[in-house]
Amino acid sequence: MDSLERSDSETALGLESSMKEELSLEIEPPFKESSASAEDWRKALNKVVPAVVVLRTTACRAFDTEAAGASYATGFIVDKSRGIILTNRHVVKPGPVVAEAMFVNREEIPVHPVYRDPVHDFGFFRYDPGAIQFLNYEEIPLVPEAACVGLEIRVVGNDSGEKVSILAGTLARLDRDAPHYKKDGYNDFNTFYMQAASGTKGGSSGSPVIDWQGQAVALNAGSKSSSASAFFLPLERVVRALRFLQNGWDSIGGKWKAVAISRGTLQVTFLHKGFDETRRLGLQSETEQMVRQASPASETGMLVVDSVVPGGPAHKHLQPGDILIRVNGEVITQFLKLETILDDGVNQKIDLQIERGGTSVNLILMVQDLHSVTPDFFLEVSGAVIHPLSYQQARNFRFHCGLVYVTEPGYMLSRAGVPRHAIIKKFAGEEISLLDDLILALSKLSRGVRVPLEYTSYMDRHRSKSVLVTVDRHEWYASPQIYTRNDSTGLWTSRAALPPGSLLLSSNVLRDGNATKCDDAKDTNKDGPLEPMLEEMSKDGTDSFTIMQTNDEHLTEEIHYLDKSHVETKRRRLEEDSSVDGVFISDCVMTEPEEERLGRTLENPGYADERAVATANASVAERVIDPTLVMFEVHVPPSCMLDGVHSQHFFGTGVIVHHSESMGLVAVDRNTVAVSVSDVMLSFAAFPIEIPGEVVFLHPVHNYALVAYDPSNLGAVGASAVRAAELLPEPTLRRGDSVYLVGLSRSLQATSRKSTVTNPCAALNIGSADCPRYRATNMEVIELDTDFGSTFSGVLTDERGRVQAIWGSFSTQVKFGCSTSEDHQFVRGLPIYAISEVLDKIINGARGPPLLINGVKRPMPLLRILEAELYPTLLSKARNFGLGDNWIQALVKKDPIRRQVLRVKGCLAGSKAELVLEQGDMILAIDKEPITCFRDIEKACPEIDKSDSNNGELNMTILRQGKEIEISVGTDIRDGNGTTRLVNWCGCIIQDPHSAVRALGFLPEEGHGVYVARWCHGSPAHRYGLYALQWIIEVNGKLTPDLESFVEVAKGLEHEEFVRVRIVHLNGKPRVLTLKQDLHYWPTWELKFYPDTATWRRRIIKALDGSTV
Helix, strand or coil: CEEEEEECCCCCCEEEEHHHHHHCCCCCCCCCCCCCCHHHHHHHHHHHHHHEEEEEEEECCCECCECCEEEEEEEEEEECCCCEEEECHHHHCCCCEEEEEECCCCCEEEEEEEEECCCCCCEEEECCHHHCCCCCCCCCCECHHHCCCCCEEEEEECHHHCCCEEEEEEEEEEEEECCCCCCCCCCCCCCEEEEECCCCCCCCCCCEEECCCCCEEEEEEEEECCCCCEEEECCHHHHHHHHHHHHCEECCCCEECCCCCCCEECCEEEEEEEHHHHHHCCCCHHHHHHHHHHCCCCCCEEEEEEEECCCCCCCCCCCCCCEEEEECCEECCCHHHHHHHHHHCCCCEEEEEEEECCEEEEEEEECEEHHHHCCCEEEEECCEEEEECCHHHHHHHCCCCCCEEEEECCCHHHHCCCCCCCEEEEECCEECCCHHHHHHHHHCCCCCCEEEEEEEECCEEEEEEEEEEECCCCCCCCCCEEEEEECCCCEEEEEECCCCCCHHHCCCEEECCEEECCCCCECCCCCCCCCCCCCCCCHHHHHHCECCCCECCCCCCCCCCCCCCCCCCCCCCCCCCCCEECCCCCECCCCCCHHHHHHHHHCCCCHHHHHHHHCCCCCHHHHHHHHHEEEEEEECCHHHCECCCCCCEEEEEEEEEEECCCCEEEEECCCCCCCCCCEEEEEECCCCCEEEEEEEEECCCCCCEEEEECHHHHHHHHHHHCCCECECCCCCCCCCCEEEEEEEECCCCEEEEEEEEEEEEEECCCCCCCCCCCCCCCCEEEEECCCCCCCCCEEEECCCCCEEEEEEEEEEEEEECCCEEEEEEEEEEEECHHHHHHHHHHHHCCCCCEEEECCEEEECCCEEECCEEEEEEEHHHHHHHCCCHHHHHHHHHHCCCCCEEEEEEEECCCCCHHHCCCCCCEEEEECCEECCCHHHHHHHHHHHHHCCCCCCEEEEEEEECCEEEEEEEECEEECCCCCCEEEEECCEEEECCCHHHHCCCCCCCCCCCEEEEEECCCCHHHHHCCCCCEEEEEECCEECCCHHHHHHHHHCCCCCCEEEEEEEECCCCEEEEEEECCCCCCCEEEEEEECCCCEEEEEEEECCCCCEC
């Protein structure tokens, strides 16, 4: 049975054979008695504890073996005058890191990495010794020779998050194999480790292992989770590296300069095996006798080749199972001697004598510079981190060092299905062997272009996979950057990766294969009459218009938003086997008879004929609807996870509701297109093509979105095969009506069945999710007796294929107990009149702000709505709350089927209705007209605009606590843009509170504040705990009631300045925290949608150079 090992500052887990350890009963060095008393230990600890520091580290980017994130660990002072702290390599990190050290008296100082060993688990931070003002401490001497079996030791460090923890133990072994943490991450090798039963846990990485004299004899590194065993790194090579660093200190200038610590390698992993096992591998008895005579009496075995990295100096020379005899004529049985020879012989040839199956073999190999196969730079593009494959990972994956390696796929690559740890072989038709090749290929591409990429993975190393990569059409991320490590400063400096003038650096978007600028818009309308553009909104519209925004996740610091998985969720991945997805169909002006329309479609030459033959056995409704169906694939950039969106990847089906020469519109549910900040790809059932779409309208209440596409992208044949569905808003469906449910499978095959309406007016009741996101409210939906399950959506049509409702997907969260919840989805019918009303305004022109759609500016409709969540109550129940017989008779007369009255569940915080309506109010009438359903209120709201005397208010008759009251309730005007602006500050995504948050009925009293939608791993927000689901109401004493005021405050904040932030959680709990701004790795920027160009633009608000916009 394998047991788990881990590094103590991380949760990296690995496997090691316990049987192997049990059999390794090797002779240890002589036991040394310790006569230390309790007083001796007390004196030693008094001296050591002040020199031990708690390290708070933040890996700002994923790099090589480490992911981005924040953690605690331990270090200790080994050179007081120069300010050098020793800790583990996995604490220092191979990539960009920001760290602070906290001493025992709680003094905090910044520290900077100066060295991390490419192989062994140690590294050094530096600090300014003059910054420590109130603590007396001494450096801890390193004495590796003092380690011996039986030595009593103490491990002093930050164990399990405690500031100071002292654990006792006794060294049991000095020749343990290096622990194996994980198969695709950092592992130490080619060294012995020490072992003791000290039981260290997380946070103690980098702790000194001291003896009774206060000397460090080893460095704590990891532990085994299944036992109390802890693993310590010997200090011989640490002492050598420290001497190099001490020589690199400029004592006159008081500055650090980069130090070259020579490290050599053959790219071979050795294991120390006992003599019995080496004999089984073919070691000759004469050779064994010679080795025993040349080695100390305590020697128990020899070094055996375990693995050889392809393409390394020893590749095709050494093989697994080879037994090392001599190096440069000297018998070598220990790792330390071998490493000394290699480190002193970089770029020189060495003579090796090995035995292979009983045969002696002599080799001459060139010692390679270990630092040359340890990358110190990376490319960041669209959130991806790409760099040459390091020796560490080449050893893990059995690939050549230097190949183009994907540490973090980011958005552009993950959207194409490229996984972590992928090796890029080809890109855009170019062979990729070096990172420069990839950069050159990128420099030739335009925004929005789709190019092939070929990669391989260690999980399936013998086959290459090809995918299509879509270059970001919008500025979701900064332009590609090259980060290079600077050991003098401890920082990674960035520069532009692409040469000036590269197409990818422009704001041009690829359309029809050509890059066109986004500002070449026309104000003409080829589709129909458009009213003149409105320079100003009406007074009521302007005053009440606000941008509807939404935000996402909370997620605790232990949970990453990409790793969550849910049952029956809409975030279905490409590799899942779900057969069908949501379908939505709607049409606008088709009035010709169905027989003529069907005949005309089937008469189209080419692909339409073949499609007609394939669907010959389908129902009339299916054949009519098939050319109108569209499959959606939606990707949300991780940098823009707003509006409470719960996934980055969605599938679903939509229906074409308008199709002309200049514009096509597709309707789809908001569980497929949840936010406007997304990339939408459309695949048509009528013609085999995939083209991009742009979100043009998100209904703030109803569960649908409208997505536009450019018909010219379909080509002449495709444009003729595709058509819009015919909508049938009247008459509405009734119980017992027969309908056809038609949708698409994942293979774009139409599927249909005949069903019966069981409930045409079922009221929705979807509760708020843990992380507030869009949910349909104030809606009546259609229920059927039979469907295709909760993952199939489509349209409901009559027998002639006219769309009466959309069979859409709704997202909900099912809670189990107090702390467990899962995302689920269900399907219901949405009456088509909800879509047709908005569609008519878009096509025929409406009073509203203009939006560029396919080069034509079109006014988009504004909606006047009552921002209150309502629910129906049966009249029989309402009578118990004081509703009189007169009103009951009036409501029954108005609607004898529903027999219900609407009650107020709550009002959106900050809405006009919030000031008037109260929870539990019964809405009886508007303008003396009885109200029985949500539709009645929807009809009443637009009537307000026809009168100039009502100030945007509804004259309501309500019943409150048994009393009938006449009141005027204000309404609000909302658009269909969704979120149009976000700010990224200190790695957290900030926006104005969106409707799903406001629907909770609470906003902070102190000016409302801006809302934290999401945070990024490895950011200051992650480091200091500024997580999601909170409002920022004050920064450094300045109120931030909205984004604009927050941006103004952020412009005045400087690099590395500690900022005091006052926050309020969703539960209403206020808190104050401080965090240090890091403009080097996390500049302040905003992303904003510009409707005049229909593009998302990114701009820097505050950068490291102090520039502001």
